[in-house]
Amino acid sequence: MQIELSEPKNGWIEFQIGDFIVGGSDLEDLPINWLKSIRFSLQNRLPLCLKLNSGSFQFWILSDETTIIVENRKTEHRIFNIGKKNLIQKLIPEMKKYLDGWIFWNFNSEDLTPEQIEDRSNRLRDLIQDCEDILER
């Protein structure tokens, strides 16, 4: 199943799962939130919950033996035949692809000091590394 994350640009991201594309905005610190949730889910062997927030539209991705997307404005949900581990294995490389974009996801580059940029970059890399380590075990 196709899993793709677009390049984070102007505080906007598109997440594609199968033929379904959903957008999310920088209202939330998506890269940190997603990576923390992925790590927690892997460490504790619990279902994964990810959120995409685009203001009035909100989507929650619940992944366990299968992946379900629920939306705040709809009573129907969407089912995707991909389990949690496979989803994460496809998501992590997607997140690594545009690491620079994620560093400045909800910040203007001029608002961050070089130290803050390095901190955020290290934080993202560490989280990715943690997730990859657990996946390899």
Added chain:
Amino acid sequence: MVKVKIEGCGSRWYIGDFIAKAGYDSDLPFEWLESIRFSLKNFLPLCLYIDEYSTNVWILSDEDTFVIDDRDWLKHSQHDFEYHHRVFKIERLDFIHTILPQLEEFIPHLARWDYDPDRTFTPQKAKSREEELHKLFEECRKLLEESLNRRRVPGDEIKLDEHWKICKF
């Protein structure tokens, strides 16, 4: 507000008109408390899982609370069943505030939650689980109090008493 009730040692779980029967196949007390702690610490949606033996229930709580189940599997074949979801108008912090005190009442039972298949469950093991559960509850209570205070206007501080009710000061 939607009524959320836990009966016995978590064997029956009610949210509105939905009833789930929690099985012993997963270590529900620790899984739930760790998920609640993670959600409160990181301001992220809460996800809880209930193993009903042959069927599964997932609870996803954020601005509303979604309950998703695969019970249709019992009526249809493995390849031809549908997941169902219901939405309850109860927000994450209110949901946590409702279930935590109820869970805490059952600590002695939750400590003996019979998930351990090798049957090496000794009274010492139960005691140490009980202590760990108490610690987790205390952490969750503190985090919940901080979160509840964060969503209120400054100066309108709240504290949770030993029964987890809101006491205003």
